[in-house]
Amino acid sequence: MKLHLQKIREPNTNTSMRAKILASIAVIILGFLLGIFQKWLDSAAYNELPQLFQQLDITNYFGRLAIWIFLAAVISVYASTPIRASLNTFLFFISMVSGYYIYCNYILGFLPKSYMLIWIVMTFASPFLAYLCWYAKGKGIVSIIISAGILGVLFSQAFLLTQGFRVTHLPEVMTWAAAFLVLRRKPKEFALELGLSIVFAFVYQLFIPYWG
16 A cells, blocks of 8 residues: 555655754644634634634634644645654644643633543544645545545535535635645646545535534
8 A cells, every 4th residue: 555655656755854853843833823823712702803803704714624624734745755744744733732722721721621532533633644645746546536535625614515505614715725726736637636526525515514
């Protein structure tokens, strides 16, 4: 399996150790700050948030999956190797969860343990998914299927498909569009990627109905 995947995308062995360490430090800092930011949004009164945040419903946006899937995908596909993708994605989520619950515990004075457990499970699952996502920027049908799967999940967050088509959340539409820029391909491959992503999104919503 590993040898087969390596044919899809070759690891970049030219990246220096210093660059790898700096990348890991950057994702740790980013994750920690976003964790604090997310909890601050949750705890702030809605009418006290900046007007732009209110218009875009940023509080709800950061409380849903799309932004975290997108960031994890970006961290994964731009890593130098699939192992680095797994490591950096895990570091991102563990630091994000740490920032979120440190803010809960020491600033707000409570710790929602059941909700915390969900994020911990997701954090420890993230390295395995990140390893696979790294190949989304590769070549061939397997790579196209992986990238379409990522885009399909994001599409399912941005649009409602199984109960009549409609846009569900503008920031998530923007997130889906940004993911297409990250995972862009040649025109024929792009058409296949887009078509498969819509199929994945439809199947996803059949089994996991839209909840936002």
